[in-house]
Amino acid sequence: MTDVVAMSGLSKVFNPGRANQVDALLEIDLKVSAGTFVSLIGPSGCGKSTLLRVIADLTPPTGGTLSVNGKPAAQARADQDYGMAFQAAGLFDWRKVVRNVELPLELRRMGKAERRTRALAMLELVKLPDFAEHYPWELSGGMQQRVAIARALAADPPLLLMDEPFGALDEMTREHMQAELTRICAATQKTVVFVTHSIPEAVYLSDRVVVMSPRPGRIVKVVDVDLGARTDDMREQPQFFKKVTEVREALRGIGAGAPRGVDDR
Amino acid sequence: MKAGGVKRIALGLSGFVAMAATWELYKAIDGKLGPWHFPAHADDASMPHLLTIGRRFLQPEVRDRPGTVLQAVISGSWYTFRVAVVGLALGAMIGLLLAVVMERFRLLERAWLPYIVLSQTVPLIALAPLISGWGGGLRIGSLHWRPWMSVAAMAAYLSFFPVAVGALRGLQSPQAHHEDLMRSYAASWGQTLWKLRLPAAVPYLIPALQLAAASSIVGAIVSEISIGAKGGVGRLILDYFQRASGDPAQVYTAFIGAALLGLVTVGLIKALEKLLMRNRAAPGLHP
Ligand SMILES: Nc1ncnc2c1ncn2[C@@H]1O[C@H](COP(=O)(O)OP(=O)(O)OP(=O)(O)O)[C@@H](O)[C@H]1O
Ligand SMILES: [Mg+2]
Numbered sequence: 001m002t003d004v005v006a007m008s009g010l011s012k013v014f015n016p017g018r019a020n021q022v023d024a025l026l027e028i029d030l031k032v033s034a035g036t037f038v039s040l041i042g043p044s045g046c047g048k049s050t051l052l053r054v055i056a057d058l059t060p061p062t063g064g065t066l067s068v069n070g071k072p073a074a075q076a077r078a079d080q081d082y083g084m085a086f087q088a089a090g091l092f093d094w095r096k097v098v099r100n101v102e103l104p105l106e107l108r109r110m111g112k113a114e115r116r117t118r119a120l121a122m123l124e125l126v127k128l129p130d131f132a133e134h135y136p137w138e139l140s141g142g143m144q145q146r147v148a149i150a151r152a153l154a155a156d157p158p159l160l161l162m163d164e165p166f167g168a169l170d171e172m173t174r175e176h177m178q179a180e181l182t183r184i185c186a187a188t189q190k191t192v193v194f195v196t197h198s199i200p201e202a203v204y205l206s207d208r209v210v211v212m213s214p215r216p217g218r219i220v221k222v223v224d225v226d227l228g229a230r231t232d233d234m235r236e237q238p239q240f241f242k243k244v245t246e247v248r249e250a251l252r253g254i255g256a257g258a259p260r261g262v263d264d265r
Numbered sequence: 266m267k268a269g270g271v272k273r274i275a276l277g278l279s280g281f282v283a284m285a286a287t288w289e290l291y292k293a294i295d296g297k298l299g300p301w302h303f304p305a306h307a308d309d310a311s312m313p314h315l316l317t318i319g320r321r322f323l324q325p326e327v328r329d330r331p332g333t334v335l336q337a338v339i340s341g342s343w344y345t346f347r348v349a350v351v352g353l354a355l356g357a358m359i360g361l362l363l364a365v366v367m368e369r370f371r372l373l374e375r376a377w378l379p380y381i382v383l384s385q386t387v388p389l390i391a392l393a394p395l396i397s398g399w400g401g402g403l404r405i406g407s408l409h410w411r412p413w414m415s416v417a418a419m420a421a422y423l424s425f426f427p428v429a430v431g432a433l434r435g436l437q438s439p440q441a442h443h444e445d446l447m448r449s450y451a452a453s454w455g456q457t458l459w460k461l462r463l464p465a466a467v468p469y470l471i472p473a474l475q476l477a478a479a480s481s482i483v484g485a486i487v488s489e490i491s492i493g494a495k496g497g498v499g500r501l502i503l504d505y506f507q508r509a510s511g512d513p514a515q516v517y518t519a520f521i522g523a524a525l526l527g528l529v530t531v532g533l534i535k536a537l538e539k540l541l542m543r544n545r546a547a548p549g550l551h552p
Pocket of ligand 2: 050
C-alpha cells in the first residue's frame with residue numbers, strides 16, 4: 001500500500017534560539033497508508049495541531065522529511081490533495097450552505113453547474129440535502145460541522161485532516177457524528193488524520209491511535225485497533241474497552257499529570 | 266412589518282415635534298420668568314417663529330423675482346448632494362484602496378496610519394481655499410478645474426478617513442481558522458480578498474460609510490462656504506447670512522435644507538446596509 005502521509009525525523013521548533021522557544025515536535029516518524037484512519041491523541045499542548053498544520057503545509061517544519069500524497073507538502077496543498085476541518089466549523093456566514101460547500105471548487109475554477117451538482121451530492125452524503133439554501137447561522141452546531149465535512153470532501157481529496165472537529169459538540173451529537181464519519185469514510189475510501197482529546201472517540205474511529213507526549217512532542221505509542229465494522233453496540237463490547245484501556249495506559253505512562261487535557265469520555 | 270413602520274415614523278415625527286415645541290417654548294417663556302432674558306437671544310431676529318420660517322419657504326427668494334426659497338433650497342441641496350456623492354464615492358474608493366494595501370503590507374499599516382490620522386486634523390476651513398487655489402490653474406486636456414471639483418475633493422478628503430480605518434479593521438477581521446482554510450485551498454491573495462476579507466469587512470464598512478457620508482456633506486457645505494462656490498446650499502447659507510438682519514427666517518431655511526441633506530444621505534447608507542446585510546445573522550445570534 002502507498003503512504004498518503006510519510007514523515008521521518010520531523011521536528012518543529014517555534015521561535016528557535018529565543019527565550020520563548022518551544023520544541024513542539026521532535027523526531028516524529030509516522031506513516032499513514034491509503035485508506036486508513038489515524039487518530040492523534042495526547043495532552044493539551046503536545047503538538048497535535050502543530051503536526052496537522054505541518055502536514056497541511058500551513059506551517060513549515062524545522063527538520064526532517066515529509067511527503068503528502070507522494071509529493072512535497074507544498075505541492076500537495078497547491079493541488080488540494082487534502083480537505084481540512086477544524087473545531088470551529090468555520091463556515092462563511094454570508095454564503096448559503098451549498099455555496100459554502102462549493103467554495104473549494106470555486107477556487108479550483110470548476111464550472112458553475114458542475115460544482116453545484118457536486119456540492120449537492122456532498123450535502124446528500126452528510127444527510128443535509130434540505131438545508132442547501134439555508135444560511136449557516138440557521139443550523140445547529142452539529143449540522144454546521146457536517147457542512148464543514150461536506151466542504152472538506154467537496155474537491156474529493158484523498159486525505160482528510162481534522163482537528164477536533166467534534167470537540168464543541170454534546171455527547172449525543174458527538175457519537176452520532178462519529179458514526180456518520182465512519183460511514184462517510186467507508187463510502188469514500190478516504191485517508192484520515194484526526195486529532196481528538198477523547199479516548200473512546202479515537203478508538204471508535206481509528207485503525208491506529210497515535211499517542212503523543214508533550215514538550216517536546218513525540219510519539220510514545222501506536223495502538224492498532226482492529227475491531228471490524230463500527231456499530232453502536234461496539235461501544236459496549238469488551239474488546240472496545242480493552243483498547244480504550246490500552247490507550248489510557250499509554251497516556252498515563254507519559255508521566256505525572258499527563259492525562260490532563262484528555263477526557264475519558 | 267407594517268405596524269413597525271408606522272411606529273418608526275411616529276417616533277421620528279415625535280422627535281421633530283419635541284424639537285419644534287422646545288424652540289417655541291424657549292421663545293415663549295423668554296423674558297416672562299422675570300426681568301431678565303435667556304443668554305441666547307430669543308427675539309424674532311435671532312429665532313424666528315417656526316411658522317415664519319415655514320412661510321418663508323413659500324415666498325419668493327428675491328422680492329419681485331420668480332422662484333421661491335423652497336425651490337432655491339431644494340435645487341441648492343440637490344446640487345450639493347451630487348457633489349458630495351461624487352466626493353464620497355471617490356473618498357470611499359481611496360479609503361478602501363488604502364485599507365487593502367495596508368492589510369496586504371503590515372509594515373505600511375504602521376507607516377501610513379499615523380499620517381492618515383494626521384490628515385484629519387488639518388483645519389478644513391484653511392484647506393478648502395488651498396485646494397481651490399491649487400486646482401485653479403489645473404487643466405487635464407480640455408477639462409478645466411471647476412470650483413465644484415474643489416468641493417468634491419474636500420468631501421473626499423473628509424470621507425476617505427473613516428472608510429480607510431473601518432475597512433482595515435474589517436479586512437483584518439476574519440478569524441485565523443478562516444484564513445487557514447483559504448490557505449489550505451492554496452487560494453491566491455486576490456481570491457482570499459474577494460471571497461473572504463471583503464465580505465467579512467462589510468459589517469465594518471457600513472458604519473464607516475455612514476460616518477463618511479455625514480462627513481462628505483459637512484465637507485462639501487463648509488468648503489462651498491469657504492471658497493464661495495456657486496450653486497450649492499453652502500452658497501445659499503452664505504448669501505442668506507448677508508441678508509440676515511433684514512430676513513432672519515431665510516437663513517434658517519438654508520439650515521433646514523442642509524440638515525435634511527445630511528439625513529437623506531445617511532438614510533441612503535441605511536438602505537444600503539439593509540441590502541448588503543440581508544443575508545447576515547442577526548447580531549448576537551452568532552458567537
Ligand atoms: N504559532 C506558535 N508560536 C509559538 N508556539 C506555538 C505556536 N503554535 C503552537 N505553539 C506551541 O506549540 C506547542 C504545541 O501546540 P499545539 O497547538 O500543537 O498543541 P495541541 O496538542 O494541539 O494542544 P490542544 O490539545 O490544546 O489543542 C504548544 O506548547 C504551543 O504553545
Ligand atoms: Mg490543538
